[in-house]
Amino acid sequence: MESDSKGGSGQEELRENGYGSGVVLGLDGGATSTVCVCLPMIPLLRDQLSLPDPLPVLSRAVAGCSNYNSVGENAAKATLEQVISDALTESGSDRSAVHAVCLGVSGVNHPTDQEMILNWLREIFPSHVKIYVQNDAVAALASGTMGKLHGCVLVSGTGSIAYGFSKDGKEARAAGGGPILGDWGSGYGIAAQALTAVIRAYDGRGSPTMLTNRILKALGLSSPEEIIGWTYADRSWARIAALVPEVVSCADAGDQIAHDILVDAVKELGIAVKAVVERLCLCGEDRSGSFPVVMVGGVLESNKGWDIGKEVVNYIQKLYPGAHPIRPKVEPAIGAALLACNFLMNEKNINNHG
Amino acid sequence: MESDSKGGSGQEELRENGYGSGVVLGLDGGATSTVCVCLPMIPLLRDQLSLPDPLPVLSRAVAGCSNYNSVGENAAKATLEQVISDALTESGSDRSAVHAVCLGVSGVNHPTDQEMILNWLREIFPSHVKIYVQNDAVAALASGTMGKLHGCVLVSGTGSIAYGFSKDGKEARAAGGGPILGDWGSGYGIAAQALTAVIRAYDGRGSPTMLTNRILKALGLSSPEEIIGWTYADRSWARIAALVPEVVSCADAGDQIAHDILVDAVKELGIAVKAVVERLCLCGEDRSGSFPVVMVGGVLESNKGWDIGKEVVNYIQKLYPGAHPIRPKVEPAIGAALLACNFLMNEKNINNHG
Incomplete structure (x- = not known):
């Protein structure tokens, strides 16, 4: 990682809220709309969740549906680009400040779906940005557990799905077939x-x-x-x-x-x-x-x-x-942003101890 | 009715098969294809069905789906025009020889559906041609009863429907909602x-x-x-x-x-x-x-x-x-053609006795 990058950790200028200039993005791509929130990079320690309350949400943007099964690949991709751009502009940041992005999106039922959407996001961001694509149920789970992947989430809106994670990281889903x-x-x-x-x-x-x-x-x-x-x-x-x-x-x-x-x-x-x-x-x-x-x-x-x-x-x-x-007190996009922080911390821990 | 019209009854030239030059068309518009058959005008007497065996089918044409719910109104209309034109050409007839047309088509669930399709067919044929539009289940019933509207038909293909007529002409349907x-x-x-x-x-x-x-x-x-x-x-x-x-x-x-x-x-x-x-x-x-x-x-x-x-x-x-x-020995399009004969005879009887 380049030490002089704005997206780098450590020696950066502090914002008024006490966080650095680095940000994470959380996206929730549901059946009817796509929400993107921008949070400062919050250090989360595994099993020690002491999050600030309220969360320092820097910005929130909303766009239309980004489920490619419903609207097609081009429209889904364009919607993601737009909502990310809006959220970054509103937060006063830009793509170079982004550490990690987590997108929870409906229609991710298979590794090939996940890979396709990962590639769209890789085209938008510099290569050092960590990008995670999850089924939207995973972001919903994180919105209830404040970023911790443990337990089960049950979603029933237009569609329904149950999704869970064990403490040792195994995952399982049921229903959600449409x-x-x-x-x-x-x-x-x-x-x-x-x-x-x-x-x-x-x-x-x-x-x-x-x-x-x-x-x-x-x-x-x-x-x-x-x-x-x-x-x-x-x-x-x-x-x-x-x-x-x-x-x-x-x-x-x-x-x-x-x-x-x-x-x-x-x-x-x-x-x-x-x-x-x-x-x-x-x-x-x-x-x-x-x-x-x-x-x-x-x-x-x-x-x-x-x-x-x-x-x-x-x-x-x-x-x-x-x-x-x-019953979550924050929306799934926030769950996705907390997941982005969590995934990033885990990767750093693995790298430090690996 | 004009007495010198080819489509008129009575004094017309007989074909080799012993029937006049007047014809009826039967159409079956199903979920995957549309069939049109051309039959000579066969006199059917109510409750005395002594049909020639085999039926003197003059021609048969096939085209794509004509359910406007599936393919849209323009495509449905174009398909009907094409299959009618093909059947008439193959039979050596033309639109002026047609006495009556009966179309059994899926997607007719309401009088407004029926009226819309009637209007399409009215644009194709001269004004004296009798045109009947029915749910495709009615043509299927007639294919089993050889043109008589009595009893119940059960259709189960891609979709399913039950449809029936009592002897006094009441009708009822169940299922078929898609x-x-x-x-x-x-x-x-x-x-x-x-x-x-x-x-x-x-x-x-x-x-x-x-x-x-x-x-x-x-x-x-x-x-x-x-x-x-x-x-x-x-x-x-x-x-x-x-x-x-x-x-x-x-x-x-x-x-x-x-x-x-x-x-x-x-x-x-x-x-x-x-x-x-x-x-x-x-x-x-x-x-x-x-x-x-x-x-x-x-x-x-x-x-x-x-x-x-x-x-x-x-x-x-x-x-x-x-x-x-x-279990019908003829296809629904033939049922529709026999219905066309039947409806026409009934109208003439009503006019003669009315």
């Missing part, structure tokens, strides 16, 4: 089942349900048969997932079909967490070991009556009494 | 559940299944996690439905998960027929009345061991002993 591959605990899954229930009630395959009037009103349609055309008109899964509050509201009002859909969703989400916990032995030999379960996403956020997140926690704690739920 | 709206008995539904089972076995949510090796081999993939990218790479439902034979083959080989998926599919298809039969009272007051159930589509065609179509017939006949299954 709409075709049966993520029935996701917002999309819940709402698609509700739409199906409306069609079944209409054509005689199913029982009448309050969902019919509630969903037709929400969509501005006059008959259930119009729902078919509506589903074909736009292939965005998010606009289907947006119907979850209607399902919760019908379940609150005592509708059995809506209730059953939510019970199914809770079970599906619970099974996904269970699969990760078992594969990583997070609960230890006696199954009562303590581990965090970070809960993220609109579906899991507290609702008035029927609280999906609370029911999922009950499901998990019946199996694993030591599971302790965390 | 992939988002839970047509679990369709080829898409069966295969999507099989793909989901592979992911669940891989991530620990489900039990191991033979489907894993069989499907990975069929798709040329090396790991279940590659399936996620595969589902995103191309949004054609038909290529997912193409995996049904793998599911049948695993069920034949004793795989419990594949077996359960097929049992579910049989139940879903049976429930769709039941909904139509009940709404139209096809089985009469004592539930033993006789009515045809026309079985159409790749999923229902005879398989070596596990025969989905046979299981569905068993399911239906347990409920309705008078249900008699028909």
Whole structure:
């Protein structure tokens, strides 16, 4: 590493906040938007997390979707470049001040996906910058554990996924395959089942349900048969997932079909967490070991009556009494930035002791 | 009607086959292709179907998909024009010889869909030509009943639908809402559940299944996690439905998960027929009345061991002993052409007696 570089460690000028001029970037590339935050390089020590509160966030920028499965490679790449440039400009920094970048992005399901996105980011930054690309669930986990990769995260927004890390660095995931591959605990899954229930009630395959009037009103349609055309008109899964509050509201009002859909969703989400916990032995030999379960996403956020997140926690704690739920106080992009600090510190430790 | 028109009835020159020069067109617009057949105008008498065997088919043309939900309105319209033009040219006729056209097309779920497609066809033909647009399931029904609209048809190919008519002309449908709206008995539904089972076995949510090796081999993939990218790479439902034979083959080989998926599919298809039969009272007051159930589509065609179509017939006949299954000997486009004859005769009868 060049000792005279602004991005180098050690002898640099201190900012007003007491940190050096070196920064890290955390990015969260979700289904509908991409967030980039810029933090000063915060020294994190493994298992000794004494982070400043509040965190000294230097800047935050937002852009559109950067999931290349949804928008294509060129648009995804352009969106990442833009949001990084905006965040750096707003923070008063530039690319040469960046020590590390961590991007948590949906659509990373395979090492080849990861490598492709790594290459995009390598084109943007000087070669000494450390770049990490992770599934967006990993950034979500870090947002609950403040940068520590241990425990399990459950995300249920438009899609759903469970992702976990053991203390010795093994990782595992469950679900997160998207709409075709049966993520029935996701917002999309819940709402698609509700739409199906409306069609079944209409054509005689199913029982009448309050969902019919509630969903037709929400969509501005006059008959259930119009729902078919509506589903074909736009292939965005998010606009289907947006119907979850209607399902919760019908379940609150005592509708059995809506209730059953939510019970199914809770079970599906619970099974996904269970699969990760078992594969990583997070609960230890006696199954009562303590581990965090970070809960993220609109579906899991507290609702008035029927609280999906609370029911999922009950499901998990019946199996694993030591599971302790965390609802993150910071956003996933911050989680990604803390991960960037952590990864960098670990690499330095390995280099120092190696 | 102009008496000197070639399309007029009565005094026209007879062809070698003994019919007049007037023709009807039958079109079947399915998920993957569009078929148009040209038949001479065959006089059909209500309830006295004594059709020539074989039918005097003058020509047959094939083009691509004409479902506007899949390919857009312009492409759908262009495809219909092309296939009609090809069929007429091959038959040695032209548009002026056409008495009636019947199009059975997927994606007709609402009167506004029907009206839009009617308008496309009205632009192609002279104003005296009678034009009928129906859901493709109606043409499939007519292909089993040789033009008579009575009974129930069950279609399960890429999608699935049950559609029926009572003797007094009432109609009802069930399912057919497409992939988002839970047509679990369709080829898409069966295969999507099989793909989901592979992911669940891989991530620990489900039990191991033979489907894993069989499907990975069929798709040329090396790991279940590659399936996620595969589902995103191309949004054609038909290529997912193409995996049904793998599911049948695993069920034949004793795989419990594949077996359960097929049992579910049989139940879903049976429930769709039941909904139509009940709404139209096809089985009469004592539930033993006789009515045809026309079985159409790749999923229902005879398989070596596990025969989905046979299981569905068993399911239906347990409920309705008078249900008699028909496997059509002619294709849906012929059904549409016979419907065109039938509709035209009915209109003439109404006009003569009206």
